[in-house]
Amino acid sequence: xxxxxxxxxxxxxxxxxxxxxxxxxxxxxxxxxxxxxxxxxxxxxxxxxxxxxxxxxxxxxxxxxxxxxxxxxxxxxxxxxxxxxxxxxxxxxxxxxxxxxxxxxxxxxxxxxxxxxxxxxxxxxxxxxxxxxxxxxxxxxxxxxxxxxxxxxxxxxxxxxxxxxxxxxxxxxxxxxxxxxxxxxxxxxxxxxxxxxxxxxxxxxxxxxxxxxxxxxxxxxxxxxxxxxxxxxxxxxxxxxxxxxxxxxxxxxxxxxxxxxxxxxxxxxxxxxxxxxxxxxxxxxxxxxxxxxxxxxxxxxxxxxxxxxxxxxxxxxxxxxxxxxxxxxxxxxxxxxxxxxxxxxxxxxxxxxxxxxxxxxxxxxxxxxxxxxxxxxxxxxxxxxxxxxxxxxxxxxxxxxxxxxxxxxxxxxxxxxxxxxxxxxxxxxxxxxxxxxxxxxxxxxxxxxxxxxxxxxxxxxxxxxxxxxxxxxxxxxxxxxxxxxxxxxxxxxxxxxxxxxxxxxxxxxxxxxxxxxxxxxxxxxxxxxxxxxxxxxxxxxxxxxxxxxxxxxxxxxxxxxxxxxxxxxxxxxxxxxxxxxxxxxxxxxxxxxxxxxxxxxxxxxxxxxxxxxxxxxxxxxxxxxxxxxxxxxxxxxxxxxxxxxxxxxxxxxxxxxxxxxxxxxxxxxxxxxxxxxxxxxxxxxxxxxxxxxxxxxxxxxxxxxxxxxxxxxxxxxxxxxxxxxxxxxxxxxxxxxxxx
Numbered sequence: 231x232x233x234x235x236x237x238x239x240x241x242x243x244x245x246x247x248x249x250x251x252x253x254x255x256x257x258x259x260x261x262x263x264x265x266x267x268x269x270x271x272x273x274x275x276x277x278x279x280x281x282x283x284x285x286x287x288x289x290x291x292x293x294x295x296x297x298x299x300x301x302x303x304x305x306x307x308x309x310x311x312x313x314x315x316x317x318x319x320x321x322x323x324x325x326x327x328x329x330x331x332x333x334x335x336x337x338x339x340x341x342x343x344x345x346x347x348x349x350x351x352x353x354x355x356x357x358x359x360x361x362x363x364x365x366x367x368x369x370x371x372x373x374x375x376x377x378x379x380x381x382x383x384x385x386x387x388x389x390x391x392x393x394x395x396x397x398x399x400x401x402x403x404x405x406x407x408x409x410x411x412x413x414x415x416x417x418x419x420x421x422x423x424x425x426x427x428x429x430x431x432x433x434x435x436x437x438x439x440x441x442x443x444x445x446x447x448x449x450x451x452x453x454x455x456x457x458x459x460x461x462x463x464x465x466x467x468x469x470x471x472x473x474x475x476x477x478x479x480x481x482x483x484x485x486x487x488x489x490x491x492x493x494x495x496x497x498x499x500x501x502x503x504x505x506x507x508x509x510x511x512x513x514x515x516x517x518x519x520x521x522x523x524x525x526x527x528x529x530x531x532x533x534x535x536x537x538x539x540x541x542x543x544x545x546x547x548x549x550x551x552x553x554x555x556x557x558x559x560x561x562x563x564x565x566x567x568x569x570x571x572x573x574x575x576x577x578x579x580x581x582x583x584x585x586x587x588x589x590x591x592x593x594x595x596x597x598x599x600x601x602x603x604x605x606x607x608x609x610x611x612x613x614x615x616x617x618x619x620x621x622x623x624x625x626x627x628x629x630x631x632x633x634x635x636x637x638x639x640x641x642x643x644x645x646x647x648x649x650x651x652x653x654x655x656x657x658x659x660x661x662x663x664x665x666x667x668x669x670x671x672x673x674x675x676x677x678x679x680x681x682x683x684x685x686x687x688x689x690x691x692x693x694x695x696x697x698x699x700x701x702x703x704x705x706x707x708x709x710x711x712x713x714x715x716x717x718x719x720x721x722x723x724x725x726x727x728x729x730x731x732x733x734x735x736x737x738x739x740x741x742x743x744x745x746x747x748x749x750x751x752x753x754x755x756x757x758x759x760x761x762x763x764x765x766x767x768x769x770x771x772x773x774x775x776x777x778x779x780x781x782x783x784x785x786x787x788x789x790x791x792x793x794x795x796x797x798x799x800x801x802x803x804x805x806x807x808x809x810x811x812x813x814x815x816x817x818x819x820x821x822x823x824x825x826x827x828x829x830x831x832x833x834x835x836x837x838x839x840x841x842x843x844x845x846x847x848x849x850x851x852x853x854x855x856x857x858x859x860x861x862x863x864x865x866x867x868x869x870x871x872x873x874x875x876x877x878x879x880x881x882x883x884x885x886x887x888x889x890x891x892x893x894x895x896x897x898x899x900x901x902x903x904x905x906x907x908x909x910x911x912x913x914x915x916x917x918x919x920x921x922x923x924x925x926x927x928x929x930x931x932x933x934x935x936x937x938x939x940x941x942x943x944x945x946x947x948x949x950x951x952x953x954x955x956x957x958x959x960x961x962x963x964x965x966x967x968x969x970x
Contacts, residue, residue: 231516273303273307273423273430276307276421276423277307277310277311279421280294280296280311280403280421281311281316281317283401284311284317284320284401285316285317285320285399288399289397289398289399290395290397291393291394291396291397291399291400291401291402292400292401292402292416292418293401293402293403293404293415293416293418294401294402294403294404294416294418294420294421295403295405295406295412295415295416295420295421296403296404296405296406296420296423297405297406297407297408297409297412297420297421297422297423297572298407298422298424298572299407299463299507299510299572299573299591299594300407300465300506300507300509300510300572301463301464301466301503301506301507301593302423302424302425302464302465302572303423303465304405304406304407304423305378305379305405306464308326308376308378308403308405311403312324312326312374312376317374320372320399321372321373321374321400321401322370322371322372322373323346323370323371323372323373323374324345324346324373324374324375324376325341325342325345325346325373325374325375325376326345326375326376326378327341327342327345327375327376327377327378328378328379329377329378329379329380329385330379330381331381331509331512331513333382335356335385335388335389336355336356336359338385339356339360339363339389339392340354342363342375343359343362343363343366346363346367346370346373347366349362360389360391360392361392363392364391364392364393364394367393367394367396367400368394368396371398372396372398372399372400372401373396373400374400374401374402375393375401375402375403376402376403376405377403377404377405378405379405379406380404380405380406380408380411381406381407381408381411381513382411383411383414383415386404386415407509407571407572408570408571408572409422409569409570409571410567410570410571425461425462425463426462426463426464426467427462428458431457431460431462431467432453432454434467434468434471435453435456435457435460435467435470436453438467438468438471438475439453439471439475440475446479448481449479449481449484452481452485452488453484455488456470456474456484456487456488459488459491459492459592461591463591463593465506465593466491466503466593469503470487470491470494473487473494474487492592492593492596503593504593504596504597504600507593507594507597508597508601510571510572510573511573511597511601513571514571514573517548517550518564518568520546520548520607521543521548521564521565521568522568522573522574522598523598523601523605523607523608524542524546524548524607524608525539525574525590525595525598526590526595526598526599526602526608526610527608527610527626527651528590529653530592530595531589531592532589533577533578533587533588533589534577534587534588534589534590535586535587536565536586536587536588539565539588540558540561540562540565541691541713541714541738542668542691543561543564544557544558544561544690544691544713544714545667545668545690545691545713545714546624546648546649546667546668547667548564549561549564558765565585565588569585569588573590573594574588574589575588575589575590575591576588577589581861581862581886581887582861582862582887582910606621606622606623608622608623608624608625608626608649609622609624609625609626610626610628611625611626611628611631611636611639612631612635622647623647623648623649624647624648624649624650624668625647625649625650625651626651626653627639627650627651627652627653627654628653628654629654629655629672631654632654633654633655636652636654646665647663647665647666648665648666648667648668649666649667649668649669650663650666650668650669650670651668651669651670652670652671652672652673653672654673655673657671657673663686664686664688666686666688666689667689667690667691667711668689668690668691669683669686669689669691669693670691670693670694671694671695672695673695680696680697684703684705684706684708684709685705685708686709687708687709687710687711689709689711689712690712690713691712691713691714692709692712692714692715692716693714693715693716693718694716694717694718695718696717696718696719697719698719698721699722700717700719700724701724701725702717702724702726702727702730703727704727704728704729705729706726706727706730706733707727707730707732707733710733710734711735712733712735712736713735713736713737713738714736714737714738715736715738715739715740716738716740716742717740717741717742717743717747718743719741719742719743720743720744720745721743721745722745723743723745723746723747723748723771724745724746724747725747725748725750726747726748726749726750727750728750728751728752728753730749730761731752731760731761731782732759733761734760734761734762734763735763736761736763736764737763737764737765737766738765738766739764739766739767739768740766740767740768741768741769741770742768742769743769745771746771746792747769747770747771748770748772749770749773751774751776751779752778752779752782754778759782760781760782760783760784761782761783762784762785763785764783764785764786765785765786765787765788766786766787766788766789767783767786767788767791768788768789768790769790770790770792771791771792771793771794772792772793772794772800773791773793773800773801774800775800775801775802775803775804775807776802776803777803777806779803780803780807783807784809785809786807786809787811787812788810788811788812788813789807789810789812789813789814789815790813791814791815791816792815792816792817792818793815793816793817794818801815801829802828802830804829804830804831804832805830805831805832806832807832807834808832808834809834810832810834810835811834811835811836811837812835812836812837812838813831813835813838813839814838814839814840815839815841816841817840817841817842817843817845818843827846827849827850829850829853830853831853831854831857833858833859834859835857835859836859836860836861836862837860837861837862838854838857838860838862838863838864839864839866840854840863840864840865840866840868841867842865842866842868843868844867844868844869844894845868845869846868846869846870846871847865847868847869847870847875848870848872848875851865851875852881854882855877855878855881855882858883858884859884860882860884861884861885861886862885862886862887863882863885863887863888863889864891865890865893866891866892867891867892867894868893868894869893869894869895869896870893870894870895870896870897871895873895873896873897873898873919874896874897874899874900875896875898875899875900876899876901877900877901877902877905877906878902878903878905879902879903879905880903880904880905881905881906882905882906882909883907883908884908885906885908885909886908886909886911886932887909887910887911887913888906888909888912888913889912889914889915890913890914890917891915891916891917892915892916892917893917894919895919896917896919896920897919897920897921898921899920899923900924901924901926901927906930907930907932908932909930909932909933910932910933910934911933911934911935911936911937912927912933912935912936912937913936913937913939914936914937914938914939914941915938915939915941916939916940916941917941917942917945918941918942920941920942920945921942921944921945922944922945922947922948923945923948923949923952927949928952928953928955928956933964933965934966935965935966935967935968936949936965936966936967936968937967937968937969937970938967938968938969938970939970940970941969946969949967949969953965953967
C-alpha cells in the first residue's frame with residue numbers, strides 16, 4: 231500500500247506540474263480585502279509575535295513554524311506578514327512558495343529562484359537550480375522565504391542545503407497542519423493558531439458581511455447565533471459571511487441559515503470548506519484513518535472520554551500490533567498523532583498534563599461523517615430506516631431516534647453486524663447477533679437484553695445500563711473474547727459470580743453503581759483460574775486482597791475499591807500489587823484505625839486518591855511521602871491528631887499535584903529541607919483550621935498554580951505575602967492563584 235501511495239503521489243505531482251504555468255509571486259498572493267482585514271480583526275497578538283520573531287535581534291537564521299488545523303488562518307497570517315511594510319523594509323529578499331501534499335522540489339526551487347532573481351529558466355535540473363539559488367542567497371543580505379502548506383519533513387530535507395545558514399537575521403517561515411512536523415523542523419517554539427474568541431469572531435463576521443457599515447440591530451441576535459455555531463473557525467465564518475453579504479437581509483432568511491449552518495458551509499462554493507479539511511484526512515497514514523473516521527460516532531460537541539475512546543479502538547481492531555508495546559500505549563500514540571495533525575482537539579488535560587477529554591470541531595466531524603458514508607464505515611440510523619441497513623457492519627443509533635424507527639431497523643438489520651452503539655431510549659432485542667463485537671447502550675435495558683447479552687460469545691466490548699436489581703449471571707464466563715465490561719446499575723450492591731475469574735482476556739472491569747459490587751474470592755484449588763490480563767478494576771467493595779487473590783491479578787494497574795463494616799484487614803496484601811499505578815481507596819468510618827495505619831502501598835503508585843473518614847493521617851502520610859513515583863495525591867477527609875503536618879527533606883520526590891479536602895485539625899503546615907521538588911499544582915478545599923501557608927511554598931520553582939476554596943482569611947493573607955515576596959525577587963508573579 232505504501233509503494234502504491236508513493237507512486238500515486240509522484241504521478242499527481244507530475245500532473246500538477248504540467249498544469250502549472252509560470253506565475254509571479256504576486257499572483258500567488260492574491261487575496262480579498264476581507265481576508266487581509268480579518269487578520270487585523272482576529273490575530274493582532276499573533277501577528278505582533280510573528281513580527282517580533284522575524285525582525286528581532288537574533289541574527290542566526292531561524293525557522294519559524296505556524297501550526298493549526300485547516301482553515302484556521304495560517305496561510306492568511308503568513309500572507310499578511312509577507313506584505314507588511316516593516317517586513318518589506320527589513321528583508322532584502324522575499325519569496326513565497328506553496329509546497330502542498332503532492333510537492334515537486336524542482337518546481338519549488340524554480341519558483342523561489344524566479345522570485346528572488348527574476349531567472350525564469352526551466353531547463354535546469356533540480357540540483358543546478360538549487361546551486362544557483364544558494365549562490366544568489368549567499369551573495370545578498372538577509373532573506374525571508376515562506377514555505378506554505380508543508381506536509382512532510384522529506385521535502386525540507388531535500389531543499390535545506392540550498393537555503394544557506396547565514397548570520398544576518400535571515401528567516402524561513404513554514405505553515406503546516408502537523409504540529410509534530412514543526413518540532414522536527416526546529417527546536418524553537420512554533421506559533422500555534424487558535425480558534426477566535428467570541429469578540430474576534432463577531433468582528434470578523436461583521437466586517438465580512440457589512441464591511442465598515444454598522445450591523446443592523448434587527449439582525450444582531452440571530453447574527454450572534456450564527457457566529458456561535460461557527461465555533462471560532464475563520465474559514466467557516468468567512469464562508470457564511472460571504473454568503474450573507476450577497477443575500478437578503480431578513481431575519482427569516484438568517485434564521486434559516488442558522489438552523490442549517492453545517493450543511494450550508496459544506497455546500498457553499500463547491501464544498502470549499504470540506505475540500506480544505508479533507509487534505510488533512512487524505513494525508514493520514516492508513517492505520518490512522520479508521521481511528522479518525524470512528525470519531526464521528528460521538529455526538530456533536532460531545533466531550534469524548536479518551537480512556538473510553540481508546541478502549542473502543544482496541545475493541546474494533548483498529549490498532550496495528552507492535553512488538554513489546556501494549557494496546558494502551560499504541561492507542562495513546564495514535565491519539566497523539568491525530569492531535570498533532572490538528573484533527574482532534576484537546577478539551578481537558580489531567581493534573582499531570584495527560585489528555586482526559588477531547589473534541590472535534592463540527593466541520594471536522596462532518597468530514598468524518600462524509601468519508602465514513604462513502605466507505606460504508608458505519609451507519610447512523612436516521613428517522614427513516616432504509617433497506618440497505620442489512621449489509622452494514624457498524625450501526626449507530628442517535629439519542630433522537632424514535633422507538634418505531636429502532637424496531638423497523640431491527641427487522642432489516644443484518645445479524646452479521648459487528649458493532650452496535652445505541653444512544654436512544656429504546657434498546658432493541660439482540661437475539662441473533664452472534665458476530666457482535668462491540669455493544670454500548672445508554673438507557674436502561676429491558677429484560678430481554680439481560681437474558682441474551684451474555685450469549686453473544688464474540689463480544690469484546692460491553693458497556694450497558696441494566697435495571698435495578700440486576701445481577702451478573704454465571705454465563706458471563708462464556709464471553710471468552712471480552713476485554714471490557716462496564717455495568718451501569720442502580721440499587722443494592724450486586725455480587726459477581728465466581729465464574730468471572732475464568733475470563734482470561736478481561737482487561738477493564740468497571741461497575742458504576744451506588745451500591746458497588748462484591749467480587750468473591752477465586753475458587754480454591756484451581757491455580758489456572760485467574761485474570762492475568764486484568765488492568766483496571768473499579769467499583770468493587772470489601773475486596774479481599776489476600777495473597778491468593780493478588781496472585782490472580784498480577785498485572786492490575788488501576789484499582790478503585792471501598793471498604794466498610796470493619797474489614798480493613800482485607801487490604802493487607804495491597805503492597806504486593808507490583809504493577810499498580812493508580813489507586814482510589816474509600817475507607818468507611820466503621821473500620822478500625824489500626825488497620826488504616828497498617829496499610830502498605832506498592833512503590834509503583836503514580837496516582838493515589840484516599841478517602842479516610844476521621845482516621846489519623848500522620849503515620850499514613852509518612853508512608854505515602856516515601857513513594858518514589860507518586861505524581862498525584864488526592865487526600866479527602868481524615869484528621870491530624872497532632873494538629874500539624876511536617877513534610878521533611880526527601881519526601882514526595884515526584885509529586886506534581888496535591889489536593890487536600892476537609893482534613894480536620896490541620897493547624898500548622900511546615901516544609902523542611904528539599905521537599906516537593908516537582909510540585910506544579912496545589913488545591914486546598916475546606917481547610918478551615920489551617921491558618922497560614924509555609925513560606926517555603928514560594929521557593930518551589932516548578933509551582934504553577936494554587937487554588938483555595940473555602941479556606942481561612944489568614945491563609946489568603948499569608949499566601950498574598952508569599953506572592954509579593956517572590957515578585958520582588960523575580961519581577962514576575964511566581965505562580966497563578968485562584969481564591970474562591
